[in-house]
Amino acid sequence: MKCRKTKIYMLCVILLFSFLLSGCLSSSAAEKNADGTQGESAPVEYRCISNPESKKKIYVILKNYHGAYWKTVIEGVEKAAQEVDAAIYLGGIDNETDISGQIRLMNEAIEQGADGILLAPANSNSLVESCEKAKKKNVSVVLIDSSINSTEFDACYMTDNIDAGKMAAKEMIKLLQDAGNSPTQPLEVGVLLSADTSQAMVNRVSGFLEAWTQYAPSQWDIAKDIFLNGGDIEKAQADAADLLEKNKNIKGFYGCNNTSTIGIAKTLVKEKRTDIVMVGFDMAKETQQFIQDADYQGVSLLQKQDQMGYLGIHSLVSLIKGERLEQKFFDTGVIMVNSYYLMEKGVS
Template sequence: MRRTKAYRLIFVGVASVLLGGCSGSSKANMEEAAEQPAVVDYTCISNPESDKQIYVILKNYHGAYWEKVIDGITEAAKKLDEAVYLGGIDNETDISGQIDLMNQAMEQGADGILLAPADSNSLADSCQKVREKDIPVVLIDSSINSSEFDACYMTDNIDAGEMAAKEMLELLYDAGNSPTDPLEVGIQLSSDSSQAMVNRVSGFLNFWAGNAPEQWEIVQDIRVNGGDTKKAQSDASALLRENADIKGFFGCNNTSTVGIVNTLFEEERTDVVLVGFDLADETKQMLQNPEYHAVTVLQKQDQMGYLGMLSLNSLIKGEKSEQKYFDTGVIMVDSDYLMENAVS
């Protein structure tokens, strides 16, 4: 019971112990990144002559994950009558940039906004201002700590985190680790202010606390990389240097996973298992390499973008839904899945 409570404390409120666990150098890097604007200005991707306008505001443009999100948005845009403007930020720490884009959308006459919020707290006020103007807001990828939105399409992140912890334990056993030997698992995520990330780690920790052997621990220095793959790789390497008993990594999002994969390959750490998120090329290579033990939680991010757009279109037309949260689901991907589905 004492151990369960200790792990739960890591994510009381908005990740208070996580914030305390970040290293000083990590915080400095995050603050430096936040000072560098990274706004991607709006581009019209369909129906520029339409008198109805949808504004899409993403929180990242890097990597395979967000490419799939954009694919879903683009596919939906082909079926809609509204003009669709795509913009966002290229650095998940540029919260002010995302708020500015929300304000621009209102000023330019948006009839609806599709938002992937970079910060679950800071974007709440912007969403409220938008809805006060009777402009519907649909969230994708992550939610906000407020009810000021009309619908949200995302992964059930607590459930996904629990699934990830279950897979981690199985991989650690499969790799030959003894439940009586000291062992640690490192965790990385892109943002400690995203409710999706907080819930994902919370689900992982809750399952771990109730099911892991007493000798197996979580490294308290949970690293936050701001969606930067190079920083994720550097952090993974640092965690290995500083924690000799690490035998597993949990990468809570695509960039974290890719950074960890790159480190494990570079240092040839076949003794360290990985549970990641999403399916970048680097992650596929590890899954296909029989020397490594790895699985990844594949989200359906294209469906987040696609269904979010269709929902926003319905809201603009005056249709309402009592349901606000829609779980887009996940798939657990390992080497067998890749072979069975001919994924190369």
């Protein structure tokens, strides 16, 4: 038991070190691709989605613009845009590793006279300077989905990711038990996430490891390799397949974000691994189909990301008017989605 606690502690330290180290990288390092080559930023340019004649200007900067998760965020933003007197400009990046792209969009928003910015930071350290710059220009900044390693923002709407991670670990243990795994037999759980530079991801893993250490049988462990996919589904799928091939003790997968969960679900179905359970985040069609398939065992923690976008816009309008918010952090909550939940909701 002591050995396992030491191993899990080391995983936490490595993850935290990676998170802190990301803030020390130069901008040129942030622009490099995974293979070490220099990459070009190609952010999704701003488009005005409502009230172009309004004197109030709000810029929305997402971190995986065309991802299924972010389409729901956009729905919340668009709903709020119809209810407020503000010109809403929507933009973002297509890959969570394109930090320089987000920084460029932040600079453009400030230069174009933004009154408020709604930001989903792709990197909790590298976006600090941009947020500080905005605040110095008296631009209101509201964060969604993840926070930054600074207090230079006005509000943040996100899941309490440490609590969500703990919930995921407890559910993982239950699923492994329900699948017939003996507490006296060794097994491992693989962990996939989009990036170790996001505070949300780090907290989901930290919460998971904390609860796992407390509640899991001593013979059950976490795989030493934690895979990063940068928000790319194909990469997540390849990572899951690689882990299955190299580690015969894998009996569970924890997907810390939407793309990781999709990749895991697709891999398990493709390889017909009905012996492996999954706990993930969010709800793409692949995830829904996996949960509804009686041959597989899995759940997903559904975030209320539409509320992040919706409430974030309304908060910015209030801040621009000079109103003060009652608090800085707002937990938008999660819902545990299993086959029974989908059945009760009549989802097909």
